[in-house]
Amino acid sequence: MMLKRGLSRQILLAMSFMTVAAGVLVFFGTYLAFTILFYFSPWSDETDSWLTAFDFMVLSGLILVALVVAAFTSIRLARRILAPLESLAISARRIKDGDLSARANPGDHSLGETALLVEDFNAMAQRLQDMAADMTLWNATIAHELRTPLTILKGRLQGMIDGLFEPDERSLNALVLQVDSLARLVEDLRTVTLADSGHLDLRIEPVRLKDEIERLARVIEPELQAEGFELRLRLADIHVPVDAMRIRQVLLALITNARRYARRGVIEVSLKVERDMTILQVADEGPGLDSDLASSAFEPFRRGSQSGSLEKGGNGLGLSVVRAIVEAHGGKVRYAPSAKGGALFEISLGKPAA
Structure with missing residues (x-):
């Protein structure tokens, strides 16, 4: 009042x-x-010129x-x-x-500025409410993702202490895998959070992207071949201003996603220039993403069904990490069905370096 x-x-x-x-x-x-x-x-002389x-x-x-x-x-x-x-x-x-x-x-909308002020306030309040809801969901999901490996680690270690399990090489390797899973989850969360807040550290410089992709391919190709995949490269020889390490991280995440969830066959990586834009694509031979998840594939903690190629069994952050890194470069990433009915992930990275 x-x-x-x-x-x-x-x-x-x-x-x-x-x-x-x-x-x-x-x-x-x-x-x-x-x-x-x-x-x-x-007649001015006849007129009174002062107040009465x-x-x-x-x-x-x-x-x-x-x-x-x-x-x-x-x-x-x-x-x-x-x-x-x-x-x-x-x-x-x-x-x-x-x-x-x-x-x-807002009351009377004829008062334009006042009504706009109230509408802006309501939009801000809605955004705060959405952010709070997202934070609650994130906290619950992160707690769920951390609980599984921690429960396994605790159970295995307690079993070794009680003498139920022998601390042999196989058991220790299994524990290391759970620790690696935790480390990946923490690093993925860190990457997404830093990118969303605009604090992701990037070292941008002109990079011959073809060399970086071929170097990564030589490392992962033996494992892909052992699992029945063929890695096919179609790479234009261009220089692009990017953080080479982060782009390798993006490409590895997309290839790993296809390796886990696509049918055995060809995984094709292409690099080209279209409409003065650098385009990096990763395509597999199916089955692709579920139709109900295609529009939200890059949101954190989204998983597909057993028939999809969207991170079932992962921590649900792989594609959101891809999106975060690409957008931190000022680029865009999108999903579309591939020509062979699989998943096609396309990354636009801006103009090639002169």
Whole structure:
């Protein structure tokens, strides 16, 4: 109520002052104009050129009427302005106290700026509510993802302490795998979080991307062949301003995704220039993503069904890491069905280096 009383008083005083000032200026301006006119007129000597008591009474009456009109108008205007502002203040107070569902009422939309202010406030409140919901979901999902490897580690180690398991090489390797899983999850979370906050460290420099892809292919190709995959490269010889290590991370994530979930066959990696843009593509031979997940494939912790090629069994962050790194480069990544019915991931990295 203090806000309402204070602002009403300010509006009333301001409009009253403006009314009085305008009345005085109009009166004296008119009087001065007629005085000058009469001074140069033939009958100027017969005209009284100064204010009389009657003139002051007329002026006072006009000012009093103007004040009444100004007060009435300002009160009505104050109510129209203050209704949405008071609603906004109450909603802000509720949000401060933790009620993120609070929304302000814009009231009379004819007051354009006030209505826009309230709409912007409501949009901000909705975004805060969505962020809080996303954070709650993230915390629950991260806790779920961490629980499985930690439970296995605890059970195995407790079993070794109790003498149920022998600490042989096989058991220790299994524990190392669980630790690796935890390390990947933590690193993926770190990458996505840094990218979303705009703090992902990139070392951008012109890179001959063909060499980087071929170097990665030589490392992973033996494992792919052992599992029945053929890695096929179609690479244009271009230089692109990127962080080479991060692009290798992106490419490895996409190839690993195809290796885990695609049918045995060809995984094709292509690098080309289209419409003055550098295009990097990874395609497999199927079965591709489920139709209901294709639009949200790059969201964190999204997994496909057993028939899809979207990170079932992974930590659900691989494709979101891809998106985060690509967007940190100023590029875009999209999914589309491949020509052979599989998954096609296309990355646009901007203009090649001159």
